[in-house]
Amino acid sequence: MLARHRQLRGMAGTLAVMMLAACGDSTAGRLEQAPSGEAQSQTRVVNDDIRARLEALPGVTILGDESIEDFRFFTLDFEQPADHRNPQGEKFLQRMTLFHRSVTAPMVIDTEGAEIFAEPIAAEPVDLLKGNQVTVEHRFYGTSVPASRDWRLLDVWQSAADAHRVVEVFKTIYGARWLSTGVFRGGTAAILHRYFFPNDVQGTLAYAERHSLGLRDARAAHFLANVGDAACRERLKSVQRAALARRAELTPLLEAQVAWGFTFQTVPADQALEFSVVRLPFNFWQYMGLAPYSCATIPEPTAPAQELFDFVDMVAGPAYVFSDQALLTFGEPESYQSATELGAPLYPELELWSLLRYPGAQVPTLLPPVGVTKVYNPLPMLKVELWTRLHAKQVLILDGALSPWSASAFGVEARNDSYRLVAPEGIGFYGALSALEEPRRTFFFDRLSEWAGSPVHLPQASEAKRDERSAQKLRRLHGR
Numbered sequence: 232m233l234a235r236h237r238q239l240r241g242m243a244g245t246l247a248v249m250m251l252a253a254c255g256d257s258t259a260g261r262l263e264q265a266p267s268g269e270a271q272s273q274t275r276v277v278n279d280d281i282r283a284r285l286e287a288l289p290g291v292t293i294l295g296d297e298s299i300e301d302f303r304f305f306t307l308d309f310e311q312p313a314d315h316r317n318p319q320g321e322k323f324l325q326r327m328t329l330f331h332r333s334v335t336a337p338m339v340i341d342t343e344g345a346e347i348f349a350e351p352i353a354a355e356p357v358d359l360l361k362g363n364q365v366t367v368e369h370r371f372y373g374t375s376v377p378a379s380r381d382w383r384l385l386d387v388w389q390s391a392a393d394a395h396r397v398v399e400v401f402k403t404i405y406g407a408r409w410l411s412t413g414v415f416r417g418g419t420a421a422i423l424h425r426y427f428f429p430n431d432v433q434g435t436l437a438y439a440e441r442h443s444l445g446l447r448d449a450r451a452a453h454f455l456a457n458v459g460d461a462a463c464r465e466r467l468k469s470v471q472r473a474a475l476a477r478r479a480e481l482t483p484l485l486e487a488q489v490a491w492g493f494t495f496q497t498v499p500a501d502q503a504l505e506f507s508v509v510r511l512p513f514n515f516w517q518y519m520g521l522a523p524y525s526c527a528t529i530p531e532p533t534a535p536a537q538e539l540f541d542f543v544d545m546v547a548g549p550a551y552v553f554s555d556q557a558l559l560t561f562g563e564p565e566s567y568q569s570a571t572e573l574g575a576p577l578y579p580e581l582e583l584w585s586l587l588r589y590p591g592a593q594v595p596t597l598l599p600p601v602g603v604t605k606v607y608n609p610l611p612m613l614k615v616e617l618w619t620r621l622h623a624k625q626v627l628i629l630d631g632a633l634s635p636w637s638a639s640a641f642g643v644e645a646r647n648d649s650y651r652l653v654a655p656e657g658i659g660f661y662g663a664l665s666a667l668e669e670p671r672r673t674f675f676f677d678r679l680s681e682w683a684g685s686p687v688h689l690p691q692a693s694e695a696k697r698d699e700r701s702a703q704k705l706r707r708l709h710g711r
Contacts, residue, residue: 281303281331281334281404282296282305284404285305285307285329285404288400288401288403288404289310289400290309290310290311290400291307291308291309291310291400292307292308292309292310292324293305293306293307294306294307294308299351301332301361302330302331302332302351302363303329303330303331303332304328304329304330304331304351305328305329305331306326306327306328306349307326307327307328307329308324308325308326308327308374309324309325309326309327309397309400310322310323310324310325311323311324311325311370311393311396313377313379313381313384314384314389315388315389315392315393315396321377321378321379323370323375323376323377323378324374324375325367325368325370325375325393326346326347326368326373326374326375327347327365327366327367327368327397328347328349328351328364328365328366329363329364329365329366330351330353330357330363330364330365331363332361332362332363333363334404334405334406334407335406335407336360336361336362336363336407336685337360337362337363337407337408337409337410337683337684337685338362338363338364338365338401338405338407338408338409338410339354339356339357339360339362339363339364339365339409339410339411339412340364340365340366340367340394340397340398340409340410340411340412340421340424340431340432341354341357341364341365341366341367341411341412341413341417342367342369342390342394342411342412342413342417342420342421342424343366343367343368343369343372343413343417343420344369344413344414344415344416344417344418344419344420345368345369345372345373345416345417345561345564345565346368346369346372346373346374346375346561347366347367347368347373347375354412354414354661355412355436355438355661355662355663355664355665356410356412356436356664356679356683357412359664359665359676359679359687359688359689360410360679360683360685360686360687361685361688362410362683362685363405365397365401367393367394367397369390369416369417369420369564370384370385370389370390370393371385371563371564371567372561372564373561382567382600382603385564385567385568385571386571386572386611387423387427387572387573387611387612388427388611390420390423390424391420391423391424391426391427391428392427392428394411394420394424394428394431395424395427395428395431398428398431398432407684407685408432408433408682408683408684408685409431409432409433410432410433410434410435410436410682410683411424411425411431411432411434411435411436412435412436412437412438413437413438413440414438414439414660414661415438415439415440415441416440416441416442416568416573418437418438418439418440418441419437419440419441419442419573421435421436421437421440422435422437422440422615422619422623422626422641423615425623425626426614426615426618426619426623429624433625433682433683433684434625434626434627434678434679434682434683435623435625435626435627436626436627436629436679437626437627437628437629437641438629438659438660438661438663439629439630439631439634439636439658439659439660440628440630440636440640440641441636441639442573442574442612442639443569443573443574443575443576443639444574444609444612444613444616444639445574445575445607445609446569446570446574446575446594446595446596446607447575447576447577447594448574448575448576448577448639449577450576450638450639451513451576451577451578451635451636451638451639452576452577452578452579453638454635454637454638455512455513455516455579455635456579458516458633458635459516459519459526459633460526462526463526463529464512466526466529467511467512467515467529468512468582469531469532470511470529470530470532470539470542470543471508471509471511471512471583472532472583472586473532473533473534473539474504474508474511474539474540474543475505475508475583475586475587476586477536477539478501478504478505480536480539480540481504481536481539481540481543482500482501482504484536484537484540485500485503485504485540485544485549485550486500488550488554491550492556493550493554493555493556494554494555494556495553495554495555496555497553497555497558497559497599498553498554498558498598500549501588502553502588502589502592503549503550503552503553503554504543504549505587505588505589506549506552506553506589506592506593507543507547507548507549507552507553508543508547508583509578509579509580509583509587509593510547510578510593511543511546511547512579513576513578513635514546514547514548515546516633516634516635517633517634517635517636517658518658519633519634519657519658520631520633520656520657520658521657521658521660522545522546523545524542524545524546528542529542530542558598558599559599562598562599563599563600565595566595566598566599566600567595567600567603567605569595570594570595570596570598570605570607571605571606571607571608572607572608572611572612573612574607574609574612575594575595576635576636576639578593615641616641616642619641619642619643619649620641620642620643620644621644622647623641623643623644623647623649624647624648624649625647625648625649625678625682626643626647626649626650627649627650627651627652627675627678627679628640628641628642628643628649628650628651628652629651629652629654629659629660629663629664630651630652630653630654630658630659631653631654631656631657631658631659631660632653632654632655632656632657633656633657633658634657634658634659636658637653637658637659648678650675650678652664652667652675654666664676664679665689
């Protein structure tokens with residue numbers, strides 16, 4: 232099963248995609264001219280040969296190859312050292328996908344913060360640049376797991392070294408400029424890759440990146456006390472109090488999801504329900520504008536038990552986060568990363584204290600993997616935060632004013648040609664650049680164009696095609 236709280240890998244929402252002329256003369260001046268017949272012929276030869284060139288790369292195995300729209304889509308396994316400090320030791324296969332358009336087009340490395348998705352959904356900078364994209368599954372997620380399962384090898388440097396080795400090997404084919412991107416923990420992974428290996432790429436776009444300082448980062452709690460409308464916040468609190476007071480009615484509804492394949496041995500159903508209710512405001516705001524709910528959909532505290540549970544289930548997904556099936560698969564590496572380096576937010580409990588049975592127990596160190604030493608080390612992320620504020624060059628951070636993760640977002644400086652965009656009504660997601668009002672859109676298109684050494688333009692997709700892509704991205708929202 233896939234957890235709902237790592238949803239929305241590619242969900243951009245409904246974008247108002249404008250005509251290129253609206254970008255002004257400066258944007259139009261960066262449009263590519265149609266290639267000559269000779270150039271098209273040369274491109275076809277290179278594209279026809281791309282499979283052979285990929286197969287010749289060390290450690291690459293092609294699992295799938297199909298033509299989609301204007302690109303070839305490959306599914307790959309890439310042999311990596313389990314420990315980059317001991318490259319001759321244990322190896323594992325890291326799952327990747329590749330959008331191939333042209334060896335002369337820019338390449339974007341999309342660092343996933345978790346398991347990879349099989350379907351082809353391009354990141355926003357790839358669409359804007361008509362570039363290539365190599366997407367890298369995070370170690371210890373999905374199929375990219377060393378046989379030893381040595382948890383000490385799951386740290387921020389090792390994952391950054393995975394991305395570095397991908398860049399080193401694939402640059403032998405893709406010689407144009409490289410950028411990096413990622414969303415949610417994938418955005419954090421892109422920043423970490425850039426921190427440890429600053430010369431791998433020319434620019435980084437991190438969307439809705441998420442990390443915390445400490446195992447209970449209070450910045451999120453302070454944010455939740457003021458976000459959005461006061462009446463909406465109070466309605467959420469009323470639902471929390473009602474759900475906890477009526478847990479005898481709601482817990483059996485969660486336990487009934489055993490029929491869906493969920494079990495609750497690691498965290499009992501009553502505890503899973505309580506944890507999810509405590510997380511309710513955090514989850515509600517972190518996906519506001521993309522998830523199928525709003526302040527108007529919050530039920531009354533006197534609503535029937537099923538209606539109350541359905542709202543908690545839709546927003547916080549207790550079975551998709553705290554069932555055995557969740558905790559003992561992707562939940563293990565996520566909790567381990569949070570417990571050792573990435574930290575976790577503080578989920579406010581004070582106003583619910585009298586109704587709680589497990590106060591203070593919602594910390595990643597108490598979650599699987601069990602029997603594994605987990606000691607939080609604050610230094611890596613403190614160093615990265617300092618680096619982004621003082622030294623990070625050609626980095627664009629895209630956050631949302633409604634997302635509680637924005638309270639712990641990385642800061643950057645314009646003097647370093649680095650910027651932070653905050654979407655006022657969303658969470659800072661793929662599509663945020665294209666949806667900007669002028670003249671800001673042209674300004675950031677110019678920055679992206681300069682970093683990539685390539686023209687930038689809005690994707691020329693039909694309305695039907697855009698609707699189809701949005702539907703794909705929405706499916707990802709409900710699948711994770």
